[in-house]
Amino acid sequence: MKQKTDVPQGTLALMVLKTLDVLGSLHGYGIARRIEQISGDLLAVNQGTLYPVLLKLEQEGVIASEWGASENNRRARFYRLTKEGRKQLQVETQDWEQTAAIIGRFFEAKAEDLS
């Protein structure tokens, strides 16, 4: 059975960081929606898996959270990137791009390139 939501944790965490970097302070649902919009159906089900990741990130100190009012004027937990988070996002973005580039080159490589 293919589990669409079995996103590697690191990937999901990176998505969360990027989302918060772009959109600023957001609550859990907002983050889930944004990731859903961008990644298609990657997070279409099991949105709940987001919350353990948020907790982990918060404990690492890369994001911070506080209570605020949601769109329908109820209490919601808003997450935002910390200074440290921004730094980490930068590092990880670079890492990711580097990795992606390397993997990409490997996929593009043809037999004759390697000879």
Place this chain on the structure above:
Amino acid sequence: MTSLRRFLARLGNFVARRGQDERLSEEIQEHIALQTAENLRTGLSPVEARRQAMLKFGGVEAMKQDYRAEGGLLFVENFLQDLRFAIRSLRRTPGLTAFVVITLALGIGMTSATFSMVDGLIFRPYPVPHPGNVVTLVSTTHDSPFDHFSFREYLDIRDKTNSYDGVIARAEMEAVGFSTEPAATPRIKGGMMVSGNYFHVLGVEPRLGRGFREDEDQVPGRNAVVVLGPDFWRHEFASDPSVVGRTIRLNGAEFTVIGVAPDSFPGMLTFGIPDFYVPLAMARVFTTNLQKNFFEDRDDRELDVKARLKSGTTLEQARNELAVLAQNLEREHPKANRGRGATVYTLLQTRTIEDDNWKFGVIFVILALAVLLVACTNVAGLLLSRARHRTREIAVRLALGAGRFRLIRLLLTESLILASLGGAAGIAIGYGVVEWFHSKESIVFMTELPAAVPFRMDTRILLASLALSLLSAVLCGLAPALQSTRVDLVSGLKSAEADLPGRKRLWGRNVLVVAQVATSLMLLTASFLMARSFQHSLLDGTGFTKDHLLMVKFDPRLVQYNAAQTQQFYKQLAERVREAPGVQSEALTQNIPMGQDEFYGLAFVPDGFEMPKDRENFNSTMDTVDEGYFVTLGIPILRGRGFLASDTANAPRVAVVNERFAKHYWPGGDAVGKYIRLDSRTGTPVEIVGVAQTIKYQSTMEKSIDFVYMPLAQHPIARMVLMLRSSGDPLQLVQPVKDVVRTLDPNLPMLQTRSYEDLYLNAAVKGPGIAIQLVGTMGLVGLLMAIAGLYGLVAYNVSRRTREIGIRIALGAGQSDVLRLVMGKGLVLVGMGTAIGLAMGFALEQLMNSMLFNAGGVDIVAYIIVVPSLFLVTMLAAYVPARRASRIAPTQALRYE
């Protein structure tokens, strides 16, 4: 860094768990509400909108689990959960829980108390910095692996060895007359002579003033300085810090206080606690042996020598060096050192070789561990039967997917709680026992010198007890946990009392019962044997009369008498008290029999005796007595005569020996008229004029020993005990004696004035009685446990087989058949346990005989009494539930599920 921060955050979450759970719930609700609102906008019905939202969110519980795993300390949380559950389930069976806790408490308590004994006797390090490299140097002979050194020998060792960072010496603690004012009557305190480098080498920093300087120990009699012990300073000087520089009087001589030892240093003795320390150079003020010159005589061996091993020097090197030195000494001083070696002992060797007290401790530890083992097996058995009642619960848990490991952990948590409670109560019991020992201090120590039972519950013992509790938790918890989680799920779920056919399951429990019966039988025989052989020795008597005797100890050195004055004093004292009203007869003796002070040794050569090549002389125990001694103590003179007033210092030297001595050296002939020579074959000849009956000299259970009596007039001793035979209450003689002493010297203190019988009872009866009580208590506790264990096993068996028994009865089995069926097994177990216990008891008896005393061969009577009574009691434990089984109504039993 991040992982540390995460851990800290988790720790925080763990504490604020509740708040975090609420936060998550709220977030989930909000999330779903927002999603529902979104779905509504797309045109779904409210119900469907919410359903879709929840679907999209995914499994809430699984997510919560993840969240918690992320947010908290899973291990600790599981443990706490187990703990709560275990406490709940233990509270459901309060009776069983209490029984288990008490059982374990008894076992752990006894063990920790006996641990504290053995620790105090042999293991506890010296109370000095780096105690590990402090070694003891001993002189060795053919007769003794532990002899002291003389002052001269000490100087040789100190100056001619290279293995040590300092060699120190001390004399035994001595009774010293102490006063602060010249006019005051001196009181007896415990003083110790030590070498000038004593505190320095041990690394003991005085809390006030200073320790001795080495130059204060160089010229005999020059530096009258004293360092006070911390307790003495507190009690006698009310912790006065200005005590340094003050003058006090010791044995009548003035000494200047130069320091106070710290609280951390109660001295190097196992039992004694010196009140003060003086330099060896002041020996003339304190010396006990008037016959020898402390500073010159190489055979005046009074010093315990210790040293700090240099780092990098091995014990072996030090031993070799000392052995060579001993050889040189033997060559240079053939008279004093013939056949004498020397060696180096570690702390443990020192404590185990010097005296035998520790053996009692070790025996008690073995016994206590046996009790603990019984307790653990018992608890394991109870838990096992409890686990069986929970078969269904466990089957359900396993069926629902609980891991076996997780369940075992849960069950182990239960036994951990039980063991912790038991351990806590056990430590309390241990404290109680140690306190009890301290309350018996006055019985154990009858000297006037300061002493304390070295048993205490310190950190080491507490840690050991804690480890024991943990160990017993595993011991009594693991087997039941392993077995009960191995249930067959299908049958386990079907019936509450699932039971697999086959003997394997009960095998463990049977072993437990057999072990219990065996160990308690062993304990009971041991205590019974001890009590019996002790009783025997008491009945045998001591060989002398103990009643109607008053004893008073004198030490004229306390008022600075010289040797002649001392002699004169005792002569006059004896003459005058003999005339006093109510006095039937009078005796003077250096040591009372069965007292605390050790008898002197006597080195001698029987005249005309062919000595073995490597021996200079033989050794015997001796006492110095006056002419009234044998009459007053009622010791029969078997041949020859006792001492007479005519055996004066100028008369030819005479001695009386005991029967054993006479038979030992003159097996065929009569000892009377023979001569012994003191110290060597060329020494002073002493004629044996009488043979006295052999009595008990030191303890009720001693094997008979060689003994020589010397007359006081020819062998002057400073410290003597006056013994008076009275017609009525011996204490009525106290006043007449006081009057006599006052006419002789009003300043002379009367020490240890008491009825001899009273002292004898304490020393010879109550003291050993304590040991017997202890072993007996252990045996009884063990027996109680065995009974409980056996009862539990049979009762459990009955309940397990209720249905089967019902069928048997329905098919026509009679009450007696059922009884036989149920009891048969118990019988076999008790039989096996008895056999093993007998063998173990037999081995223990041999051990006790070789270690403690010689009670002769096997004590059949002990077994004849103990074995059947144990058998009877344990059978009774099996009978009660068996009888219940035989009365089961078949209708009820068949319906029983």
